[in-house]
Amino acid sequence: MSNLALSADQQAFREDVRMFLEEHLTEELRAGQRQVSGVYPEPEVALAWQAILHRKGWAAAAWPREYGGPGWDGMQRFIFETESALAGAPVVYPIGIRLVAPVVMAFGSDRQKAEWLPRILDGTDYWCQGFSEPGAGSDLASLSTRANLDGDAYIVNGSKIWTTHAHHANRVFALVRTSDADRRQEGITALAIDLDTPGVEVRPIISIGGDHDVNQIFFSEVRVPVENRVGEEGQGWAIARYLLEFERGTGLFAGRLRSSLKRIADTARSLGRFDDALFQRRLAELVSEVDCFEMLELLTLGNVQPGESPGPVASVLKLRASRLKQSISQCGCEMLGELALRFGAADDPMADVLVGDALNARAATIFGGAKEIQLSIIATSLAKL
């Protein structure tokens, strides 16, 4: 009989998670997450929380047990992510744990698995993702950063752009061109590049919200050992598709969206603006959208076995999550009214956070698969047009 009731085990697990959060989630860490106006918290905050989770064995919620994951099923992950988000825990920096690691597990050599995965798990390595280029955004297959084999190393020349947190990272997971095959995708290869290698330069790009989140990376005659290639030459495109499908299928965002609503409501209360009827109406509409989205995530998750791809509905989730993020952040900016005009010099720092968030959230429908691309995918794979 269909219902929303948690089993006794699930209820007990939920209690465990709550107790853990109560014991280990400090106000300082909560403040760190609360003040995020960009895409991820500052590394000091995220890595501190990751270390705490790692001591418990909970840093990588979706990893299989054999690699150090907790071996949770879909519902346990949902419960953990929801409770963490609602308690205000920092977002665990996802690039290493949620994007690079699954790729290494699926395509990497035994040595790469043995050496790289533990360093991702314990936070020693901080990865960034090098896909987009100035000439290759949505049309990723047109990328042209070149890697030519010279003995036991690739020589890399070119540039990656919009690389989030490259200025904090020590490694970049890059897609490079190793050959000029007739089909552009066939010439693409995945390389792990250490950012302290000679010839690598990271230049900041300031976002629309005034934050330094993303960068441009320049590669000039950078030597990358062949052992740093992930998978075979020419397998880069398959790897990229796997990574994107995986990310779309395993990301859980409803809790985060709800906690950002709470952030706005709390700020409104502290500014004496919570009782405004129009604000409450707008909030009510957004609450119903987040509730609906949470159910959509739950329905989708419930149909997916570990390691399985959730299919075309995942594109729907990504699109909705990004639009909801924008609607919510817009609500936060509007709540501030004329206070938004003091952006950059606000009396209440949370006002700056909310305006910054409203600005930076425009990237949500651009990065990670622009909404136009998502719509085209949805038209063919879901609507069967």
Add this chain to the structure above:
Amino acid sequence: MDLALSDEQAMFAETLRRLLCESYDFEHRRAVLRAGPQMDSALWGSLVELGAFGLFVSEEAGGFGGSLLEAGILAQQLGTMLVAEPVIACAMAPARLFARLGLEEWLGKSLGGERYALVDLRNLWTGGETITADVACVEGGGDADLLILAGDQSLYCVGAADAGLSVREIRQLDGRSAADLWLVGAKAAKLASDAAEAFALTRSDAAIAELWYQLGSMRAALAGTVSYMQERRQFGRTLSQFQTVQHNVAEMAVACEEARAAAWLAALAFEMASDASGRVRALAGGKIQLARTARIVAETAVQLHGGMGVCEELPIASHYRQMLAFRARYGTPDAAIEDMAEAVVRSGRFGLSAVLGHAA
């Protein structure tokens, strides 16, 4: 946590789908509506024969269902074909009301096909042996006994054949059978006291079933649009080859996925809610989301059909009229937003998950 239809439920949905495809296609519906405001009793009879109304109440009460999810499954099939018969208003609601009030004999008559229309007259009539009042646009009111909630919080019945009851049958915006009622000294038989809460819960049940009816309509509109885009040719190619068409159809598909989630959440969360606020969150939330997504689907479907979307040749225009009617029935989306603000925002309850934490 169990979020899938059972095999029996899926089979029942399929049986209904086939019945409606065979006996209530668009041509048939058009003929029924053109013939006048009277109901199509043939379909009603088929549903009774199928035992479909037993879905609305539990086994203990003499049915084989009882959950809002199951009622929703039936409603969704009705919405797919835009069935104009007042099944939700005059079969589902009465059955559930009788079950709640323990009126077994009346429940038996309802499950056997007798029609009843629920009318809330607390503002017009305090109760008593006779009733004099006018009521407009009651769904199914043209051929049903009336179940009237009076100002004394009691439930009364006025027979369809009562001399003091005159009706003028009409069709609502989306074709649903309805009637304006004039009661002049009509005889009222008291069925139960203290019926207000049961009545209100039953109306909420019906409102949730309407969410599913709307969902059925949306999915039919999407399927029809996909079909038409693949057939219709202009500028030397099918419309489906134009990117703007692809993106618009994708927006409809996204809206349908969200509507499905919203309908599921409303049905499950309403029944598991531990208090009035929880029920408001479920029902009002469902209304807001179904209204929003239905509008996207209906408007886009009409637009993509060009001229064929703004005439009555295809079902698309009827789906659009249904969407407007949905917004007007059982409280508007604006009213739902107010309810949500009152019950869920002001209290801070929106900070809690909508799906975790329901008691078993």
